[in-house]
Amino acid sequence: MTETFILIPGRTTDQGCGISEGKFQDKYQNEIRALQVAPGDMARLGLRPGDRVRLTGEEGQSVEVCITAGKKDELPEGLLFIAYGDISSRMMTGDTHGSGMPTSKGMDVTMELVERAAQRE
Amino acid sequence: MTSASIEVNAPTASVPGELKIIADAVCTFCGCVCDDIDLHVKDDHIVEAKRACVLGKAWFLNHSVDDSPSCLIEGRPATLEAGYDRAAKILTDGKYPIIYGLSDSPCEAQRVAVGICDWISGTVDTTTSVCHGPSGMAFQGVGEVTCSLGEVANRGDMIMFWGSNPAESHPRHFTKYSLMPKGLFVPNGRKDRTCVVVDVRRTKSAKAADIFIQMKPKKDFEALWTLRALAKGLELDPELVHRETGVEFAVWQDLMERMKAAKFGVIFFGMGLTMTRGKHANTEALLALTRDMNAHTRFVAKPNRGHGNVTGADNVVSWRTGYPFGVNHARGYPRFNPGEYTTSDVLANREADCGMTIACDPMANFSQPAREHLASIPFIALDTKDTPTTRAAAVAFSVATYGINTGGTVYRMDDVPIPLRPAFASPHPSDYEVLTQIENRVKKILGITG
Numbered sequence: 001m002t003e004t005f006i007l008i009p010g011r012t013t014d015q016g017c018g019i020s021e022g023k024f025q026d027k028y029q030n031e032i033r034a035l036q037v038a039p040g041d042m043a044r045l046g047l048r049p050g051d052r053v054r055l056t057g058e059e060g061q062s063v064e065v066c067i068t069a070g071k072k073d074e075l076p077e078g079l080l081f082i083a084y085g086d087i088s089s090r091m092m093t094g095d096t097h098g099s100g101m102p103t104s105k106g107m108d109v110t111m112e113l114v115e116r117a118a119q120r121e
Numbered sequence: 122m123t124s125a126s127i128e129v130n131a132p133t134a135s136v137p138g139e140l141k142i143i144a145d146a147v148c149t150f151c152g153c154v155c156d157d158i159d160l161h162v163k164d165d166h167i168v169e170a171k172r173a174c175v176l177g178k179a180w181f182l183n184h185s186v187d188d189s190p191s192c193l194i195e196g197r198p199a200t201l202e203a204g205y206d207r208a209a210k211i212l213t214d215g216k217y218p219i220i221y222g223l224s225d226s227p228c229e230a231q232r233v234a235v236g237i238c239d240w241i242s243g244t245v246d247t248t249t250s251v252c253h254g255p256s257g258m259a260f261q262g263v264g265e266v267t268c269s270l271g272e273v274a275n276r277g278d279m280i281m282f283w284g285s286n287p288a289e290s291h292p293r294h295f296t297k298y299s300l301m302p303k304g305l306f307v308p309n310g311r312k313d314r315t316c317v318v319v320d321v322r323r324t325k326s327a328k329a330a331d332i333f334i335q336m337k338p339k340k341d342f343e344a345l346w347t348l349r350a351l352a353k354g355l356e357l358d359p360e361l362v363h364r365e366t367g368v369e370f371a372v373w374q375d376l377m378e379r380m381k382a383a384k385f386g387v388i389f390f391g392m393g394l395t396m397t398r399g400k401h402a403n404t405e406a407l408l409a410l411t412r413d414m415n416a417h418t419r420f421v422a423k424p425n426r427g428h429g430n431v432t433g434a435d436n437v438v439s440w441r442t443g444y445p446f447g448v449n450h451a452r453g454y455p456r457f458n459p460g461e462y463t464t465s466d467v468l469a470n471r472e473a474d475c476g477m478t479i480a481c482d483p484m485a486n487f488s489q490p491a492r493e494h495l496a497s498i499p500f501i502a503l504d505t506k507d508t509p510t511t512r513a514a515a516v517a518f519s520v521a522t523y524g525i526n527t528g529g530t531v532y533r534m535d536d537v538p539i540p541l542r543p544a545f546a547s548p549h550p551s552d553y554e555v556l557t558q559i560e561n562r563v564k565k566i567l568g569i570t571g
Contacts, residue, residue: 006338006339008321008322008338010286010289010322010324010392010393011286011289011290011427012289013175013176013289013292016150016151016175016176016179016289016290017175017176017179018179019179020150020176020179020180020183020184021179021183022183022506022507023482023485023506023507023508023509024507061488061489073323074322074323074324075322075323076321076322076323076335079321079322079338081322084486085485085486086485086486086509089485089486089487089488090488090489092487092488092489093488093490094465094466094469094470094488094489094490094491095469096459096460096463096465096466097400097460098459098460099254099255099258099400099401099459099460099463100246100250100251100254100255100446100447100459100460100463100464100465100466101250101251101254101255101395101396101400101459101463101465102251102465102487102488103396103397103398103400104251104392104396105392105393105396105397106321106338106339106396106397106398
């Protein structure tokens with residue numbers, strides 16, 4: 001299973017609170033490492049919460065993250081969401097297209113299943 | 122140019138065991154810079170932060186004065202004096218130093234940092250370059266029709282949010298400034314306002330909207346130019362508009378009619394515009410639309426700024442160099458060129474050979490090529506907390522937290538300066554103090570007097 005999606009990193013309340021509580025604390029780390037997938041996409045691809053997937057960007061940069069179901073209606077199919085942080089930034093490339101700003105939202109990525117949640121239990 | 126004589130406010134003395142109340146304290150977590158927080162402080166610990174939002178409470182209530190060393194050199198505790206000396210040597214030994222961050226420091230400290238950069242012929246850049254930097258470029262290209270948040274509260278009857286999710290990033294935005302306040306010309310508050318949210322996701326902010334428009338990702342430019350055409354009364358192909366933006370043409374027509382009918386419209390925009398393909402072109406389109414709308418009614422646009430004093434950083438770097446961010450002094454005078462002198466590029470292109478980061482975390486928030494280069498060069502880090510960046514620094518200073526431990530001035534996201542009211546002292550030096558000490562040593566090494 002390898003499909004193309006658009007990755008949207010963004011701020012969340014828990015990510016914001018986690019900055020103040022400590023970036024090495026579990027709350028922050030859990031928030032920035034959870035990839036939200038639209039429930040429709042999860043059903044279509046047979047994915048379950050906790051499954052580990054690999055995201056690969058246009059220059060081959062990649063990360064592995066566990067997925068969680070996006071809240072109903074919040075995330076349309078074809079989009080992935082992750083809270084800003086270490087993981088989302090690793091998907092940026094070094095090129096800023098003359099703007100100083102790496103493309104940090106609306107990134108084209110492929111997603112492939114690496115490990116089922118059940119296999120780790 | 123020296124800034125050593127500037128003093129910043131100090132907190133009032135604390136008495137052990139007694140409750141101290143700091144009225145109208147300032148929250149510097151986000152760009153709203155709410156200045157109506159009542160802090161209850163006991164034994165140098167904030168036990169209550171009245172009126173603070175969820176992010177503000179996390180900011181205040183998790184603040185504790187730790188007993189970590191104020192200075193680490195190569196990860197080992199060192200005296201502040203040794204840290205200042207080593208920092209000055211790193212910055213003066215380098216051929217291409219870069220100073221980056223500054224958005225969570227008061228203006229007084231920012232001023233010193235820009236001065237250091239000038240002495241060492243370096244590059245100074247702020248976190249603006251990776252948030253609203255493209256907006257800064259667009260302001261220069263198009264101009265800015267703007268106002269204060271007070272005017273929004275008192276006049277705004279059409280409040281739009283484009284690519285911005287203040288319900289999670291600026292939780293008091295709606296209640297304090299933009300939607301709920303009962304103002305002079307909007308006496309019924311929320312009932313007198315129409316709220317529109319335009320985004321690619323149905324965010325938490327969408328729940329507050331009267332109209333939510335969910336558009337195709339990466340099509341902000343096309344959608345904004347659709348509205349510009351409608352504002353000018355030009356004919357468009359409805360099918361093409363629908364195909365490009367993912368939204369029925371009639372929805373854009375309806376929105377434009379409402380915008381024209383408003384008495385005072387405001388478009389708050391966020392990083393959904395600036396971080397997406399198109400970047401400054403997206404923001405230019407939004408600013409041009411705002412300008413166009415003034416042929417019909419009063420309309421303004423405002424970026425929703427993230428860090429507590431990122432707006433101050435823009436202001437200070439501008440009045441010291443003439444440019445808001447990404448400024449290079451290598452030729453002895455300031456040059457501005459986003460994409461060349463901005464930190465993401467300077468690091469990813471492996472150009473800087475030393476640096477100093479102030480209140481920022483590029484080792485967690487930059488691209489992998491940029492991080493790898495930063496980790497390979499000597500740099501100094503100033504931060505209030507332990508971060509991946511402080512752990513990778515040659516010299517790391519733990520500094521006091523602005524607004525809680527130190528005073529000074531910050532700029533709210535609408536360019537209104539606000540003085541800080543600190544709650545209690547920290548055993549760590551302020552970033553102003555650290556930077557001033559480094560500046561003095563840099564000048565001594567370079568033989569600069571006065």
